[in-house]
Amino acid sequence: MDQKVDLSAPHAMGTTIIGVTYNGGVVLGADSRTSTGVYVANRASDKITQLTDNVYVCRSGSAADSQVVSDYVRYFLHQHTIQLGQPATVKVAANLVRLLSYNNKNFLETGLIVGGWDKYEGGQIFGVPLGGTIVQQPFAIGGSGSSYLYGFFDQAWKEGMTKDEAEDLVKKAVSLAIARDGASGGGGPNSHNKLRRSGPGNFYPGDQLPLWHEEMEAHNSLLDILGAPEPMSM
Template sequence: MEKHYTDSKVKGVSTGTTILAAVFDGGVVIGSDSRASIGGDYISSKTMNKVIQVHDRIFCGIAGSLADAQAVTKAAKSHLSFHSVQMESPPLVVAAASVLKDLCYKNKEELQAGFMTAGWDRKKGPQIYVVALGGMLLNQQVTIGGSGSTYIFGYVDAKYKPNMTREECVQFATNALALAMGRDNVSGGVAHLVVITEKEVEHVVVPGDKLPRFHDE
């Protein structure tokens, strides 16, 4: 996860991740790598799933301090569960993103975590919202985050197109994560993908040895 420490003894040490979400025709894909690291190059876990479910058809990709992110998503999950009981219907994706935004903004001096929220709801269909560290909320069709994202902005700009098929979008997300993991030394492991549509939620795991290979590898 990505976090910058300011203590003089560990100044300059950081951790990393790669997360991504993209809307396609009828649904949305959200995914991440699986490597969690602390102390720069020290890898604490190779199997971390950074795509967290906060409601039936709403998921969050997390970047930043793992402890902070888990605390925020746990609080958001509880809030949304209570909200759905009150409203007698599933929460909207924007409602979930707004809960995360409020939690981040109210605790912006203490938290070091950012989120992307992706899901499907009855009102607007597939959606993606980005919640920045300070609590800013943005609606986007495709977004990337974490240290690995710096290597794939060009690929995402060139290859993403609206109204892709499910298969095209899954391949796009897999390629993007593979490219980031190939360049960013603190992103790696497997690719976790969640495909969310009106009919279903499908979890896809692409092992490291099954990820696409590119010419420089």
């Protein structure tokens, strides 16, 4: 039976997104695969979007929906900063995301995680799942790969982690989701470390991620896996 692939379908991110608080800030992580059904439209997309200098959002669901919500929130936060003369708090940014998601819940198919740092509350993580609910949590996971991670986080997450411990936890969790969830993958997780001021992101290619049960090591081509000789160059 022939399987037809609709390449004109909206791009949806079969996704793993994660936000974790630690003792001094937050770590956000995501895989980098954007898919349209069974077709991988982009294997190196960035699902962590900057809203302000101190707040970022992890995007899952429809890529178009999550991008337009991020763009609107970024614009409103910029106006907010100009009017007040100081950066918006993480809670204000998260509530703007919640407001747009809830008021347009019949049209949007996106779940988001807002994370950042401000001088009032320190590092904070807010989950805004499909429908526009807002929940403040010490850690949040979302996307199709999250169903494989709840038990892992219940066991591995602990309060008062250092930045290195939190980043290592996010790296392990994203690699585990990539191993189990066919809709998550790509080049590896994009981890962004935030401490007071937004820091540069770290990219982990697939061959630098830990392997899990029955996973094969990364190869350059199918010929490497089969052990076949390279074809002669013409």
